[in-house]
Amino acid sequence: MCRMSEFVVREAIVPDLAETTKEGVIREMVRSLQAAGHFTGSDPAEIVRAILRREQLGSTGIGRNIAIPHTKHDAVERLVGTVALSRKGVPFESIDGQQVHVLVLLVSPKDRPGDHLRALENVVRSMRNDEFVQLLRQAQTRDEIWQLLERDAAAK
Amino acid sequence: MPGGPDTVSEPLRREVTVRNPQGLHMRPAAAFAELASRYQSKVTVYRADQPVDGKNWLELLLLAAEEGTTLVLEVAGTDAPAALDALADALAAVPTDDAADPVG
Numbered sequence: 001m002c003r004m005s006e007f008v009v010r011e012a013i014v015p016d017l018a019e020t021t022k023e024g025v026i027r028e029m030v031r032s033l034q035a036a037g038h039f040t041g042s043d044p045a046e047i048v049r050a051i052l053r054r055e056q057l058g059s060t061g062i063g064r065n066i067a068i069p070h071t072k073h074d075a076v077e078r079l080v081g082t083v084a085l086s087r088k089g090v091p092f093e094s095i096d097g098q099q100v101h102v103l104v105l106l107v108s109p110k111d112r113p114g115d116h117l118r119a120l121e122n123v124v125r126s127m128r129n130d131e132f133v134q135l136l137r138q139a140q141t142r143d144e145i146w147q148l149l150e151r152d153a154a155a156k
Numbered sequence: 157m158p159g160g161p162d163t164v165s166e167p168l169r170r171e172v173t174v175r176n177p178q179g180l181h182m183r184p185a186a187a188f189a190e191l192a193s194r195y196q197s198k199v200t201v202y203r204a205d206q207p208v209d210g211k212n213w214l215e216l217l218l219l220a221a222e223e224g225t226t227l228v229l230e231v232a233g234t235d236a237p238a239a240l241d242a243l244a245d246a247l248a249a250v251p252t253d254d255a256a257d258p259v260g
Binding site: 031057058060062068070113114117118120121124125128 | 180
């Protein structure tokens with residue numbers, strides 16, 4: 001339920017983000033999830049706004065070129081997310097001032113704080129591994145990224 | 157040499173239960189770590205046997221501490237008593253703004 005290979009929607013992985021701003025990449029990731037069949041009956045723009053509101057409270061740019069934008073929203077019944085890579089880098093007001101190249105988006109149901117916490121824990125735990133992050137950044141396709149997530153989950 | 161100003165203080169410990177309905181998520185973890193960093197003392201937070209550095213907010217997220225989780229706060233240093241009180245309060249706090257905007 002809470003490992004990346006369990007909540008990341010494979011079809012929504014974005015191996016090469018086109019957008020280059022914080023709002024742009026978040027929008028691109030939300031649209032990717034929508035295209036993969038999620039958020040039906042909800043306005044994706046509202047989900048983007050919720051994620052950006054959370055960013056205003058404190059950037060989710062956790063350093064080392066990684067960001068974990070997230071929100072809780074009625075649009076989902078279970079935790080969903082995606083992984084996206086930016087080749088150019090996105091300014092994210094990160095804690096270390098570095099641009100972001102790896103993003104993990106999480107959208108959780110409002111009434112499941114435990115799942116949300118465990119998902120955050122898993123993402124943070126995986127991203128502590130420099131080798132994992134490096135391999136992610138080198139991945140060129142959705143399949144490669146997916147395989148890295150599965151391998152990482154199996155290693156836990 | 158007998159105990160003097162250079163003697164390392166014994167760590168102080170206190171059990172604290174997380175009361176935030178959203179648990180110890182990113183924002184309260186960052187706030188706790190920021191507060192902990194203001195003290196000279198070493199700050200460790202345990203969930204069962206798992207210790208994390210209380211001044212490192214990403215490590216605090218590794219605890220995945222939901223509402224109702226009991227953690228042990230351990231503080232060691234010259235300002236330990238003040239740190240223990242302030243940090244125990246922070247860990248057990250229920251933020252008022254979370255209810256209005258329940259984001260992690």
